Amino acid sequence: MGRAPCCDKNGLKKGPWTSEEDVILVNYIQEHGPGNWRNLPKNAGLQRCGKSCRLRWTNYLRPDIKRGRFSFEEEETIIQLHSILGNKWSAIAARLPGRTDNEIKNYWNTHIRKRLLRMGIDPVTHTPRLDLLDLSSILGSYVSNINPAAALLNLSNLLGTQQAINVNPELLRLVTTLSSFKQGNTQLFSQNNQNQLCNVSQDLQNQLVPSLQSNPQFQNLFQDDFSPDMENLKQLMQMINTEGNLPNMSNLSSPVSYSQENIVPNSILGTETAVSNFPSYVPSSTSNPTVPELPGNSFFQLPLNNNNVNHDFGFDSVLSTPHSSPTPLNSSGTYNNINSSSTEDERDLESYCSNLLKFEIPDSTLDINDYM
DNA sequence: AAACGCCGCAACCGCCGAGGT
DNA sequence: AACCTCGGCGGTTGCGGCGTT
Numbered sequence: 001m002g003r004a005p006c007c008d009k010n011g012l013k014k015g016p017w018t019s020e021e022d023v024i025l026v027n028y029i030q031e032h033g034p035g036n037w038r039n040l041p042k043n044a045g046l047q048r049c050g051k052s053c054r055l056r057w058t059n060y061l062r063p064d065i066k067r068g069r070f071s072f073e074e075e076e077t078i079i080q081l082h083s084i085l086g087n088k089w090s091a092i093a094a095r096l097p098g099r100t101d102n103e104i105k106n107y108w109n110t111h112i113r114k115r116l117l118r119m120g121i122d123p124v125t126h127t128p129r130l131d132l133l134d135l136s137s138i139l140g141s142y143v144s145n146i147n148p149a150a151a152l153l154n155l156s157n158l159l160g161t162q163q164a165i166n167v168n169p170e171l172l173r174l175v176t177t178l179s180s181f182k183q184g185n186t187q188l189f190s191q192n193n194q195n196q197l198c199n200v201s202q203d204l205q206n207q208l209v210p211s212l213q214s215n216p217q218f219q220n221l222f223q224d225d226f227s228p229d230m231e232n233l234k235q236l237m238q239m240i241n242t243e244g245n246l247p248n249m250s251n252l253s254s255p256v257s258y259s260q261e262n263i264v265p266n267s268i269l270g271t272e273t274a275v276s277n278f279p280s281y282v283p284s285s286t287s288n289p290t291v292p293e294l295p296g297n298s299f300f301q302l303p304l305n306n307n308n309v310n311h312d313f314g315f316d317s318v319l320s321t322p323h324s325s326p327t328p329l330n331s332s333g334t335y336n337n338i339n340s341s342s343t344e345d346e347r348d349l350e351s352y353c354s355n356l357l358k359f360e361i362p363d364s365t366l367d368i369n370d371y372m
Numbered sequence: 373a374a375a376c377g378c379c380g381c382a383a384c385c386g387c388c389g390a391g392g393t
Numbered sequence: 394a395a396c397c398t399c400g401g402c403g404g405t406t407g408c409g410g411c412g413t414t
Binding site: 015016035036037038050051054058087088089090101102105109 | 398399400401402403404407408409
Protein backbone atom coordinates (compact mmCIF):
# COMPACT_ATOMS: atom_id res chain seq x y z
CA MET A 1 0.00 0.00 0.00
CA GLY A 2 1.30 3.33 -0.91
CA ARG A 3 1.54 5.88 1.76
CA ALA A 4 0.42 9.41 1.44
CA PRO A 5 3.08 12.00 2.01
CA CYS A 6 3.21 13.34 5.50
CA CYS A 7 2.10 16.68 4.27
CA ASP A 8 1.25 18.58 1.18
CA LYS A 9 4.55 19.72 -0.19
CA ASN A 10 2.98 22.53 -2.17
CA GLY A 11 3.27 25.87 -0.52
CA LEU A 12 5.34 24.58 2.35
CA LYS A 13 8.75 25.98 3.00
CA LYS A 14 11.82 23.83 2.87
CA GLY A 15 15.41 24.39 3.66
CA PRO A 16 17.12 26.09 6.56
CA TRP A 17 15.01 27.40 9.37
CA THR A 18 15.00 31.06 10.15
CA SER A 19 15.30 32.37 13.67
CA GLU A 20 11.75 33.63 13.42
CA GLU A 21 10.49 30.16 12.60
CA ASP A 22 12.50 28.77 15.46
CA VAL A 23 10.91 31.22 17.86
CA ILE A 24 7.45 30.34 16.65
CA LEU A 25 8.09 26.65 17.00
CA VAL A 26 9.70 26.92 20.42
CA ASN A 27 6.97 29.15 21.73
CA TYR A 28 4.28 26.83 20.49
CA ILE A 29 5.90 23.74 21.95
CA GLN A 30 6.53 25.45 25.25
CA GLU A 31 2.87 26.22 25.42
CA HIS A 32 1.38 23.04 24.03
CA GLY A 33 4.14 20.54 24.31
CA PRO A 34 5.61 18.45 21.51
CA GLY A 35 3.55 15.97 19.57
CA ASN A 36 0.74 16.04 17.08
CA TRP A 37 3.28 17.14 14.56
CA ARG A 38 0.93 16.94 11.67
CA ASN A 39 -1.26 19.68 13.00
CA LEU A 40 1.44 21.63 14.75
CA PRO A 41 2.59 23.79 11.85
CA LYS A 42 -0.96 24.77 10.99
CA ASN A 43 -1.78 25.58 14.58
CA ALA A 44 1.48 27.39 15.13
CA GLY A 45 1.30 29.28 11.88
CA LEU A 46 4.34 27.74 10.30
CA GLN A 47 4.63 27.05 6.60
CA ARG A 48 6.40 23.80 7.27
CA CYS A 49 5.40 20.20 7.29
CA GLY A 50 5.04 18.45 10.60
CA LYS A 51 7.98 16.27 9.96
CA SER A 52 10.21 19.22 9.39
CA CYS A 53 9.01 20.75 12.64
CA ARG A 54 9.65 17.58 14.55
CA LEU A 55 13.16 17.25 13.14
CA ARG A 56 13.93 20.85 13.87
CA TRP A 57 12.77 20.44 17.42
CA THR A 58 14.37 17.10 18.18
CA ASN A 59 17.64 17.80 16.46
CA TYR A 60 18.20 21.43 17.21
CA LEU A 61 15.75 23.34 19.34
CA ARG A 62 15.19 20.93 22.17
CA PRO A 63 16.47 22.58 25.33
CA ASP A 64 18.33 19.53 26.59
CA ILE A 65 20.54 19.21 23.58
CA LYS A 66 24.19 19.35 24.41
CA ARG A 67 26.26 21.52 22.15
CA GLY A 68 29.91 21.57 21.43
CA ARG A 69 32.64 19.17 20.70
CA PHE A 70 32.20 15.53 21.51
CA SER A 71 34.27 14.55 24.49
CA PHE A 72 36.64 11.66 24.35
CA GLU A 73 34.37 9.70 26.64
CA GLU A 74 31.53 10.28 24.27
CA GLU A 75 33.67 9.14 21.37
CA GLU A 76 34.59 5.99 23.21
CA THR A 77 30.97 5.34 23.98
CA ILE A 78 29.98 5.89 20.39
CA ILE A 79 32.62 3.52 19.10
CA GLN A 80 31.78 0.88 21.62
CA LEU A 81 28.08 1.11 21.02
CA HIS A 82 28.55 1.20 17.29
CA SER A 83 30.56 -1.98 17.44
CA ILE A 84 27.58 -3.59 19.12
CA LEU A 85 24.64 -1.89 17.56
CA GLY A 86 25.88 -0.86 14.17
CA ASN A 87 24.20 2.15 12.65
CA LYS A 88 21.48 2.22 15.25
CA TRP A 89 21.98 5.89 15.85
CA SER A 90 18.90 6.35 17.93
CA ALA A 91 19.92 3.54 20.23
CA ILE A 92 23.38 5.04 20.50
CA ALA A 93 21.93 8.46 21.13
CA ALA A 94 19.86 7.04 23.95
CA ARG A 95 23.12 6.32 25.72
CA LEU A 96 24.49 9.78 25.20
CA PRO A 97 22.41 12.32 27.06
CA GLY A 98 21.99 15.51 25.16
CA ARG A 99 23.15 14.12 21.86
CA THR A 100 20.80 13.45 19.01
CA ASP A 101 20.93 10.55 16.66
CA ASN A 102 21.46 12.92 13.79
CA GLU A 103 24.37 14.57 15.51
CA ILE A 104 25.97 11.27 16.37
CA LYS A 105 25.43 10.02 12.87
CA ASN A 106 27.04 13.11 11.42
CA TYR A 107 29.90 12.95 13.85
CA TRP A 108 30.48 9.34 13.06
CA ASN A 109 30.48 9.88 9.33
CA THR A 110 32.60 12.99 9.35
CA HIS A 111 35.07 12.30 12.13
CA ILE A 112 35.21 8.88 13.67
CA ARG A 113 34.66 6.91 10.53
CA LYS A 114 37.35 8.75 8.64
CA ARG A 115 39.80 8.45 11.46
CA LEU A 116 39.21 4.76 11.79
CA LEU A 117 39.78 4.39 8.08
CA ARG A 118 43.02 6.32 8.28
CA MET A 119 44.09 4.02 11.03
CA GLY A 120 43.38 1.02 8.89
CA ILE A 121 40.30 -0.01 10.80
CA ASP A 122 37.13 -0.88 9.06
CA PRO A 123 34.49 1.37 10.61
CA VAL A 124 31.77 -1.11 9.83
CA THR A 125 33.32 -4.21 11.26
CA HIS A 126 35.72 -2.56 13.69
CA THR A 127 38.45 -4.81 12.46
CA PRO A 128 41.62 -4.13 10.50
CA ARG A 129 40.97 -3.53 6.87
CA LEU A 130 41.84 -6.30 4.49
CA ASP A 131 42.50 -3.95 1.63
CA LEU A 132 45.41 -2.42 3.46
CA LEU A 133 47.21 -5.68 3.68
CA ASP A 134 49.89 -6.78 1.36
CA LEU A 135 48.28 -10.13 0.93
CA SER A 136 51.12 -11.47 -1.08
CA SER A 137 53.36 -10.84 1.83
CA ILE A 138 51.08 -12.67 4.15
CA LEU A 139 50.97 -15.78 2.12
CA GLY A 140 54.48 -15.38 0.88
CA SER A 141 55.96 -15.21 4.29
CA TYR A 142 53.70 -17.97 5.35
CA VAL A 143 54.79 -20.24 2.58
CA SER A 144 58.44 -19.43 2.96
CA ASN A 145 58.16 -19.75 6.71
CA ILE A 146 59.73 -16.39 7.28
CA ASN A 147 58.73 -14.87 10.53
CA PRO A 148 55.80 -17.10 11.22
CA ALA A 149 54.52 -14.89 13.97
CA ALA A 150 54.19 -12.00 11.61
CA ALA A 151 52.67 -14.20 8.98
CA LEU A 152 50.17 -15.53 11.41
CA LEU A 153 49.30 -12.12 12.63
CA ASN A 154 48.68 -11.01 9.14
CA LEU A 155 46.67 -14.08 8.42
CA SER A 156 44.65 -13.47 11.51
CA ASN A 157 44.05 -9.94 10.46
CA LEU A 158 43.01 -11.16 7.10
CA LEU A 159 40.54 -13.57 8.51
CA GLY A 160 39.23 -11.18 11.05
CA THR A 161 38.50 -8.63 8.44
CA GLN A 162 37.18 -10.88 5.80
CA GLN A 163 34.64 -12.54 8.00
CA ALA A 164 33.83 -9.73 10.27
CA ILE A 165 30.41 -9.06 8.96
CA ASN A 166 29.18 -12.48 9.85
CA VAL A 167 31.52 -13.25 12.61
CA ASN A 168 31.93 -16.83 13.46
CA PRO A 169 32.77 -17.16 17.12
CA GLU A 170 35.28 -19.84 16.37
CA LEU A 171 36.85 -17.68 13.77
CA LEU A 172 37.18 -14.86 16.18
CA ARG A 173 38.62 -17.24 18.66
CA LEU A 174 41.20 -18.30 16.17
CA VAL A 175 41.98 -14.77 15.25
CA THR A 176 42.40 -13.87 18.84
CA THR A 177 44.62 -16.81 19.38
CA LEU A 178 46.72 -16.05 16.39
CA SER A 179 47.03 -12.47 17.42
CA SER A 180 48.76 -13.54 20.56
CA PHE A 181 51.67 -14.48 18.38
CA LYS A 182 52.35 -10.83 17.94
CA GLN A 183 53.68 -10.76 21.41
CA GLY A 184 55.95 -13.63 20.69
CA ASN A 185 54.48 -15.46 23.60
CA THR A 186 54.08 -18.82 22.01
CA GLN A 187 54.27 -20.57 25.31
CA LEU A 188 51.29 -18.74 26.56
CA PHE A 189 49.65 -19.37 23.29
CA SER A 190 50.16 -23.07 23.38
CA GLN A 191 49.15 -23.42 26.99
CA ASN A 192 46.06 -21.33 27.07
CA ASN A 193 44.72 -21.54 23.62
CA GLN A 194 45.39 -25.00 22.41
CA ASN A 195 41.91 -26.10 23.09
CA GLN A 196 40.52 -23.07 21.45
CA LEU A 197 42.43 -23.74 18.32
CA CYS A 198 41.50 -27.40 18.44
CA ASN A 199 37.94 -26.33 18.21
CA VAL A 200 38.24 -24.80 14.83
CA SER A 201 34.90 -25.70 13.47
CA GLN A 202 33.74 -26.86 10.14
CA ASP A 203 32.16 -23.49 9.76
CA LEU A 204 35.49 -21.84 10.08
CA GLN A 205 37.00 -24.15 7.57
CA ASN A 206 34.17 -23.45 5.24
CA GLN A 207 34.86 -19.80 5.61
CA LEU A 208 38.59 -19.93 5.39
CA VAL A 209 39.03 -21.00 1.83
CA PRO A 210 36.44 -18.60 0.42
CA SER A 211 38.07 -15.89 2.46
CA LEU A 212 41.37 -16.50 0.81
CA GLN A 213 39.98 -17.17 -2.59
CA SER A 214 37.83 -14.09 -2.61
CA ASN A 215 40.83 -11.85 -2.79
CA PRO A 216 42.33 -11.33 -6.22
CA GLN A 217 45.82 -11.57 -4.87
CA PHE A 218 45.11 -14.98 -3.53
CA GLN A 219 43.20 -16.14 -6.51
CA ASN A 220 46.32 -16.37 -8.58
CA LEU A 221 47.95 -18.45 -5.95
CA PHE A 222 45.02 -20.75 -5.80
CA GLN A 223 44.90 -21.11 -9.51
CA ASP A 224 48.55 -21.85 -9.91
CA ASP A 225 50.42 -24.02 -7.58
CA PHE A 226 49.19 -23.25 -4.12
CA SER A 227 46.17 -25.20 -3.10
CA PRO A 228 45.21 -24.85 0.50
CA ASP A 229 42.38 -27.25 0.29
CA MET A 230 40.25 -28.11 3.20
CA GLU A 231 42.31 -31.05 4.32
CA ASN A 232 45.44 -28.98 4.34
CA LEU A 233 43.76 -26.31 6.34
CA LYS A 234 42.65 -28.79 8.92
CA GLN A 235 46.15 -30.11 9.18
CA LEU A 236 47.51 -26.64 9.35
CA MET A 237 45.35 -25.83 12.31
CA GLN A 238 46.31 -29.04 14.01
CA MET A 239 49.98 -28.38 13.47
CA ILE A 240 49.70 -24.90 14.80
CA ASN A 241 47.98 -26.31 17.78
CA THR A 242 50.35 -29.12 18.55
CA GLU A 243 53.56 -27.39 17.69
CA GLY A 244 52.64 -23.94 18.82
CA ASN A 245 54.35 -22.76 15.71
CA LEU A 246 53.77 -22.40 12.07
CA PRO A 247 54.30 -25.63 10.25
CA ASN A 248 56.14 -25.96 7.03
CA MET A 249 53.77 -26.28 4.17
CA SER A 250 55.62 -29.29 2.91
CA ASN A 251 54.45 -31.21 5.93
CA LEU A 252 50.92 -31.14 4.74
CA SER A 253 49.48 -34.32 3.37
CA SER A 254 49.02 -32.81 -0.04
CA PRO A 255 52.44 -31.40 -0.65
CA VAL A 256 52.39 -27.95 -2.07
CA SER A 257 54.85 -27.08 -4.70
CA TYR A 258 55.46 -23.50 -5.33
CA SER A 259 57.84 -21.23 -7.01
CA GLN A 260 58.90 -18.73 -4.49
CA GLU A 261 59.75 -16.04 -6.96
CA ASN A 262 56.23 -16.20 -8.23
CA ILE A 263 54.65 -16.04 -4.86
CA VAL A 264 56.91 -13.98 -2.75
CA PRO A 265 57.80 -10.58 -4.06
CA ASN A 266 61.23 -9.46 -3.06
CA SER A 267 59.74 -6.57 -1.22
CA ILE A 268 57.94 -8.70 1.26
CA LEU A 269 60.60 -11.10 2.38
CA GLY A 270 60.53 -9.16 5.59
CA THR A 271 57.01 -8.98 6.81
CA GLU A 272 57.30 -6.41 9.51
CA THR A 273 56.09 -3.76 7.18
CA ALA A 274 52.83 -5.49 6.73
CA VAL A 275 52.56 -6.13 10.41
CA SER A 276 53.22 -2.55 11.23
CA ASN A 277 50.15 -1.58 9.34
CA PHE A 278 48.20 -2.51 12.41
CA PRO A 279 49.73 -0.70 15.28
CA SER A 280 46.50 -0.26 17.08
CA TYR A 281 45.03 -3.68 16.87
CA VAL A 282 47.67 -5.62 18.59
CA PRO A 283 47.83 -6.12 22.30
CA SER A 284 49.53 -3.21 23.81
CA SER A 285 50.54 -4.82 27.02
CA THR A 286 53.84 -6.50 26.45
CA SER A 287 55.28 -6.91 29.89
CA ASN A 288 52.35 -8.87 31.12
CA PRO A 289 50.50 -9.88 28.07
CA THR A 290 46.87 -10.46 28.53
CA VAL A 291 45.85 -13.29 26.36
CA PRO A 292 42.13 -13.34 26.41
CA GLU A 293 40.28 -16.11 28.03
CA LEU A 294 37.30 -16.09 25.84
CA PRO A 295 34.03 -17.11 27.26
CA GLY A 296 32.69 -20.37 25.99
CA ASN A 297 31.32 -20.83 22.57
CA SER A 298 28.98 -17.93 22.82
CA PHE A 299 31.71 -15.40 22.43
CA PHE A 300 29.45 -12.67 23.61
CA GLN A 301 26.94 -13.44 20.95
CA LEU A 302 23.69 -11.83 21.70
CA PRO A 303 20.40 -13.61 21.89
CA LEU A 304 19.31 -14.55 18.46
CA ASN A 305 15.79 -13.45 19.01
CA ASN A 306 16.75 -9.86 18.66
CA ASN A 307 16.11 -9.06 15.07
CA ASN A 308 17.63 -6.35 13.03
CA VAL A 309 20.56 -5.96 15.30
CA ASN A 310 24.01 -6.93 14.30
CA HIS A 311 24.88 -9.28 17.05
CA ASP A 312 28.26 -10.00 15.65
CA PHE A 313 30.56 -7.55 17.18
CA GLY A 314 34.25 -7.89 17.17
CA PHE A 315 36.31 -8.72 20.14
CA ASP A 316 38.40 -5.77 19.32
CA SER A 317 35.86 -3.16 20.06
CA VAL A 318 33.80 -3.81 23.06
CA LEU A 319 35.99 -5.84 25.28
CA SER A 320 38.30 -3.08 26.13
CA THR A 321 38.45 -0.87 29.08
CA PRO A 322 38.45 2.68 27.90
CA HIS A 323 41.28 4.46 29.54
CA SER A 324 40.70 7.72 31.19
CA SER A 325 40.61 10.49 28.77
CA PRO A 326 43.45 12.93 28.55
CA THR A 327 41.07 15.31 26.92
CA PRO A 328 38.91 17.33 29.21
CA LEU A 329 35.34 17.86 28.38
CA ASN A 330 35.29 20.69 26.01
CA SER A 331 31.97 22.30 26.09
CA SER A 332 33.21 25.76 25.43
CA GLY A 333 33.73 25.28 21.77
CA THR A 334 31.13 26.56 19.46
CA TYR A 335 28.88 24.18 17.72
CA ASN A 336 30.56 24.81 14.43
CA ASN A 337 34.02 24.37 15.73
CA ILE A 338 34.20 20.80 16.76
CA ASN A 339 37.20 19.88 14.72
CA SER A 340 39.65 22.04 16.49
CA SER A 341 42.49 19.58 16.77
CA SER A 342 42.53 16.60 14.55
CA THR A 343 45.90 15.47 15.75
CA GLU A 344 44.75 15.46 19.30
CA ASP A 345 41.68 13.61 18.27
CA GLU A 346 43.71 11.05 16.49
CA ARG A 347 45.96 10.60 19.45
CA ASP A 348 42.98 10.01 21.60
CA LEU A 349 41.45 7.56 19.21
CA GLU A 350 44.66 5.75 18.52
CA SER A 351 45.30 5.48 22.19
CA TYR A 352 41.87 4.14 22.62
CA CYS A 353 42.29 1.63 19.87
CA SER A 354 45.61 0.54 21.21
CA ASN A 355 43.72 -0.79 24.16
CA LEU A 356 41.20 -2.64 22.14
CA LEU A 357 42.87 -5.96 22.49
CA LYS A 358 43.43 -5.84 26.17
CA PHE A 359 40.26 -7.82 26.66
CA GLU A 360 39.54 -6.33 29.97
CA ILE A 361 35.81 -6.40 30.20
CA PRO A 362 34.47 -3.20 31.58
CA ASP A 363 32.23 -3.68 34.53
CA SER A 364 29.61 -1.28 33.51
CA THR A 365 29.47 -1.32 29.79
CA LEU A 366 29.07 -4.90 28.77
CA ASP A 367 25.65 -5.64 29.93
CA ILE A 368 24.48 -6.27 26.46
CA ASN A 369 20.86 -6.23 27.40
CA ASP A 370 21.24 -2.64 28.35
CA TYR A 371 22.08 -1.83 24.81
CA MET A 372 19.11 -3.54 23.33
C1' DA B 373 41.45 39.09 -4.07
C1' DA B 374 39.28 35.59 -6.56
C1' DA B 375 38.46 30.95 -7.72
C1' DC B 376 38.22 26.50 -6.43
C1' DG B 377 37.62 22.39 -3.75
C1' DC B 378 36.74 20.19 0.48
C1' DC B 379 34.31 19.44 4.63
C1' DG B 380 30.80 19.53 8.17
C1' DC B 381 26.28 19.62 9.31
C1' DA B 382 21.37 20.75 9.10
C1' DA B 383 17.71 19.21 6.72
C1' DC B 384 15.30 16.26 3.63
C1' DC B 385 13.69 11.84 1.81
C1' DG B 386 11.88 7.38 1.75
C1' DC B 387 10.77 3.69 4.35
C1' DC B 388 9.02 1.17 8.33
C1' DG B 389 6.33 -0.35 12.38
C1' DA B 390 2.85 0.62 15.70
C1' DG B 391 -1.51 1.80 16.59
C1' DG B 392 -6.14 3.52 15.60
C1' DT B 393 -10.44 3.25 12.92
C1' DA C 394 -8.47 -7.32 7.04
C1' DA C 395 -7.74 -3.05 4.98
C1' DC C 396 -6.68 1.46 5.28
C1' DC C 397 -4.72 5.37 7.33
C1' DT C 398 -2.00 8.38 10.50
C1' DC C 399 1.83 9.21 13.07
C1' DG C 400 6.32 9.01 14.95
C1' DG C 401 10.67 7.41 14.19
C1' DC C 402 14.71 5.81 11.79
C1' DG C 403 18.79 5.57 8.64
C1' DG C 404 20.65 7.21 4.38
C1' DT C 405 21.50 10.98 1.59
C1' DT C 406 21.79 15.68 -0.07
C1' DG C 407 23.01 20.32 -0.62
C1' DC C 408 24.50 24.56 1.20
C1' DG C 409 27.59 27.49 3.63
C1' DG C 410 31.98 28.05 5.70
C1' DC C 411 36.67 27.49 5.42
C1' DG C 412 41.21 26.54 3.68
C1' DT C 413 44.17 26.36 -0.22
C1' DT C 414 46.02 27.79 -4.53
